[in-house]
Structure formats: C-alpha cells, structure tokens
Amino acid sequence: MESSRWLHIFGLLYIYRYLRLVVNLYLFWTVKPISIPDNPSLCPKDVTVILPTLDGEGKELERTVQSILKNEPKELILVTIDDNLHKAQALTASMPAADYGRIRCMSVKQANKRRQMARAIPEVTTEITVFADDDVDWPVRLLQRILAPFEQEKYGGVVTCQRLRRAENPSATERVWNFLGALYLERRNFDCAAMTKADGGMPCISGRTVGYRTKILQDVAFTSGFTDEKWGWGQYQLNADDDNFITRWLLSHGWENYMQYHRECEVQTTLENDSKFLKQCLRWARSNWRSNCTSLFNERHVWKHQPWSTYAVQLTTLSPPAIVGDLALWALLYLAVQDWAAQDANIAFYCFAGWMTFSKFIKLVTHFVRFPTDIFLWPVSVLFGWCHGFIKIHAFLTMTETTWGSRAGADADDEQRLIRQQDQIKTYDLTTYSNEKHYYEKIPPTHDFMITPAIAA
Numbered sequence: 001m002e003s004s005r006w007l008h009i010f011g012l013l014y015i016y017r018y019l020r021l022v023v024n025l026y027l028f029w030t031v032k033p034i035s036i037p038d039n040p041s042l043c044p045k046d047v048t049v050i051l052p053t054l055d056g057e058g059k060e061l062e063r064t065v066q067s068i069l070k071n072e073p074k075e076l077i078l079v080t081i082d083d084n085l086h087k088a089q090a091l092t093a094s095m096p097a098a099d100y101g102r103i104r105c106m107s108v109k110q111a112n113k114r115r116q117m118a119r120a121i122p123e124v125t126t127e128i129t130v131f132a133d134d135d136v137d138w139p140v141r142l143l144q145r146i147l148a149p150f151e152q153e154k155y156g157g158v159v160t161c162q163r164l165r166r167a168e169n170p171s172a173t174e175r176v177w178n179f180l181g182a183l184y185l186e187r188r189n190f191d192c193a194a195m196t197k198a199d200g201g202m203p204c205i206s207g208r209t210v211g212y213r214t215k216i217l218q219d220v221a222f223t224s225g226f227t228d229e230k231w232g233w234g235q236y237q238l239n240a241d242d243d244n245f246i247t248r249w250l251l252s253h254g255w256e257n258y259m260q261y262h263r264e265c266e267v268q269t270t271l272e273n274d275s276k277f278l279k280q281c282l283r284w285a286r287s288n289w290r291s292n293c294t295s296l297f298n299e300r301h302v303w304k305h306q307p308w309s310t311y312a313v314q315l316t317t318l319s320p321p322a323i324v325g326d327l328a329l330w331a332l333l334y335l336a337v338q339d340w341a342a343q344d345a346n347i348a349f350y351c352f353a354g355w356m357t358f359s360k361f362i363k364l365v366t367h368f369v370r371f372p373t374d375i376f377l378w379p380v381s382v383l384f385g386w387c388h389g390f391i392k393i394h395a396f397l398t399m400t401e402t403t404w405g406s407r408a409g410a411d412a413d414d415e416q417r418l419i420r421q422q423d424q425i426k427t428y429d430l431t432t433y434s435n436e437k438h439y440y441e442k443i444p445p446t447h448d449f450m451i452t453p454a455i456a457a
Contacts, residue, residue, distance in 0.1 A: 321389020
C-alpha cells in the first residue's frame with residue numbers, strides 16, 4: 001500500500017481519537033455552574049437525603065451523617081440491613097438531630113443498594129431527594145448549590161463534583177494508589193463538566209451524591225422499572241448499577257441533567273488505597289459495559305438526544321484499549337512516512353510524541369495545580385492507563401459478574417444483584433404500596449423490609 005494511503009488511515013484514526021479531546025477541552029474550560037438565585041424557591045428544607053449503608057456504624061459513616069446534617073435538610077433517612085439496624089439506631093440516637101425527628105433508620109433484609117433506595121423513596125415528602133454514599137464529606141453549602149439548577153423545571157437531576165479525600169501520612173505505595181484514585185475522579189469531573197456544556201449527556205450520574213426531583217423517583221413506572229430491570233435480552237433481572245438506570249431513565253423521559261462544577265458543590269470521598277483499587281476499577285468497567293451497551297444498542301435514545309456525548313463518552317467503551325490505540329497510531333505513522341526524507345520523518349515523530357504526551361497530561365492539570373508534587377507520579381498514570389485496557393477486556397468477558405471484591409460484607413448477597421429469570425426468587429413489588437401512607441405495615445418484616453419509626457419522634 002502506498003504511504004499516502006497509510007497517512008490517510010492515520011489521519012482518520014487520529015481525528016476520531018483526538019477530536020473529542022480538543023472539543024472537550026474547550027467545553028470544560030467554558031462551562032459555568034448555575035448561580036444560587038437571590039430569592040430561591042427551593043431551600044434545604046425542601047430536601048430529603050437518603051443514605052444507603054451496609055455497616056450502619058463507624059467513624060466514616062458518622063462523619064458523613066454530620067456533614068449532611070450541617071446542610072440542614074428536612075430529613076435524613078438511613079437505610080441499612082436488618083442485622084445492622086440496631087447499630088444505625090445507636091449511631092444516630094446520640095446526634096442532636098434525632099431529638100427533632102430529622103433522622104430515621106430503616107432496613108432491608110439483604111445488602112442491595114437498589115432495594116435500600118427503593119425502600120426509602122416512598123417515604124420522602126419533600127420536592128427534592130438527594131442520594132449519598134456512606135463515605136462522603138459535604139461542604140456546608142452543597143445543598144444550596146444542588147438546588148440552584150432545580151429552579152429550572154427542565155432539570156431532573158443535578159450532579160456534584162467529586163474529589164478524593166487524601167490519606168493522612170500515607171506510605172509510598174498508598175500514595176501511588178491514592179494518586180490513581182484521585183485521577184479517576186478528576187477524569188470523571190472533566191467528562192461530566194464537558195458533557196454538561198455540550199448536550200447534557202453523562203457517562204453516569206454517580207450516586208456518591210446526586211439530587212433528583214422526587215416526583216420522578218416516586219412515579220409508579222419508575223418504581224416498576226427500577227425494581228425489575230431486565231438485562232441481557234431479558235435473561236437477567238439486574239439489581240446492580242442503580243445510578244446507570246436512573247441516568248438512562250431521565251434521558252428516556254425527557255429530563256435534563258446538570259453538573260454543578262463548583263467548589264461549594266464538591267464532595268470528598270474515599271477509594272481503596274491498595275490493590276483493591278483494581279477490583280473497584282473492574283466493577284466500574286463491568287458496569288460501563290452493561291449500561292453503555294444498553295444505551296447504544298437497546299434503548300438508543302443517546303444517538304438522537306446526546307450525539308456528542310455518544311461519540312465522546314459512550315463509544316469509548318467500544319474503542320480499543322489505550323495501549324492498542326497508541327501502538328496503532330505509531331505503526332500507521334511509521335508506514336506513512338517511509339517515503340519521506342529522514343529529517344521530515346523525525347519531525348513528524350517528535351510532533352506526534354509531543355502531542356501524545358500533551359493529551360495524556362492536559363485533562364489532569366487541575367489536579368496538578370492543587371497538588372504540584374504529584375506531577376512526579378504522572379508517568380504512573382500513563383502506565384496505568386495502558387494496563388487498564390486489560391481490566392476493560394476482562395470486564396467485557398465477565399459482564400455477568402457483579403461482585404464488589406473491595407469491601408467486607410458487600411458480597412454476602414451478591415447473587416441477588418443479577419438474577420437469571422428461571423432462578424428468580426419471589427420479591428415484593430413496591431408499586432403495590434408506593435401510594436399508601438403506611439404501606440410498609442403490609443410487608444412482613446421477616447421477609448424483605450423492616451422499618452423503625454423516627455428516632456425520638
């Protein structure tokens with residue numbers, strides 16, 4: 001094949017791969033948060049926070065609850081499992097908010113985040129519902145920032161900025177793992193902010209902290225789909241990937257999302273700081289495969305309503321691993337310049353090497369501005385990006401696995417996250433009770449759900 005043909009192929013792959021980076025850089029640097037209005041129609045008292053948790057106790061959970069209560073929501077509903085309900089009650093009973101009935105504890109039989117969320121949703125009486133993980137730390141004005149976009153009726157979900165809470169006095173290896181975790185969140189912030197500016201598409205509305213209109217979550221059709229999602233051409237009932245389901249639901253029902261990229265809407269969270277981080281990456285990669293394939297090939301709403309996000313985010317799931325793409329571009333460039341003068345060929349190689357280095361650095365610059373010494377770890381991020389391709393391939397081959405593998409006790413009921421239809425056990429349908437004030441009294445506490453009244457109410 002003539003070298004000019006190789007150059008054309010190189011150019012096409014180059015444009016496909018880097019056009020999204022150039023455009024997303026512009027989108028990221030020009031996106032602005034929606035300001036808090038002078039006379040807002042919504043305030044923190046219009047918010048109920050739902051906090052699913054497994055252990056129901058611990059300093060991390062206590063810190064999370066305290067930071068949430070400083071934002072003064074109307075109510076915090078903590079949902080754990082039956083075996084740990086007494087621990088959650090003991091933790092919250094000592095807090096001043098319990099004296100005013102602002103905290104309730106509920107439980108479900110098995111550790112499953114969807115069921116925990118679905119257990120609490122019908123209990124919400126406020127206009128806005130916020131979900132939070134049990135390892136986040138909120139700034140004091142976070143709820144005000146989340147509420148600002150909801151002043152516009154078109155927004156059904158509001159996404160927060162997320163950053164890693166760095167370990168204190170980490171060892172050398174812990175610092176490396178922390179660095180990789182921080183960059184994961186940094187890339188996520190970059191993508192979500194850029195997509196907000198483009199067409200509102202989100203790779204996933206992360207449940208670490210996110211706000212929704214309650215009327216969306218309490219819709220009977222939503223409850224039915226959320227508690228009985230089918231996946232794999234109807235072969236499975238999927239009870240994992242709750243945030244991905246809600247992301248797709250909002251799109252398919254005409255709602256828009258907005259990311260509040262602002263320091264006052266920035267939650268701090270924790271990730272694993274050892275080799276368990278790889279298991280987290282594997283779980284996220286499996287979730288991406290399941291959800292993005294559903295979006296692209298089953299529901300297909302993204303093609304029409306979010307074309308840029310489809311190209312810039314969704315299709316990256318189907319793209320070859322980074323190391324394959326890098327090697328392919330270098331091989332094509334080598335073949336394309338075979339007939340060039342040696343000096344011209346060298347210039348082409350140097351320019352492309354410079355551009356590739358820039359492309360692997362620029363999305364992380366906001367992190368290096370805050371932590372300049374981490375720049376010495378930048379080569380680690382490049383190596384990890386190449387190795388992540390193997391995680392991505394393994395995730396594709398094991399999409400039917402839903403284990404966490406990184407948290408003690410989290411996989412005790414893993415078989416309930418992805419159920420083959422012929423093996424499906426009898427479950428209670430929340431739609432039967434969602435519009436009844438005391439529907440939980442109709443559910444035998446020895447089966448799927450248990451609730452306790454508001455502490456000190």
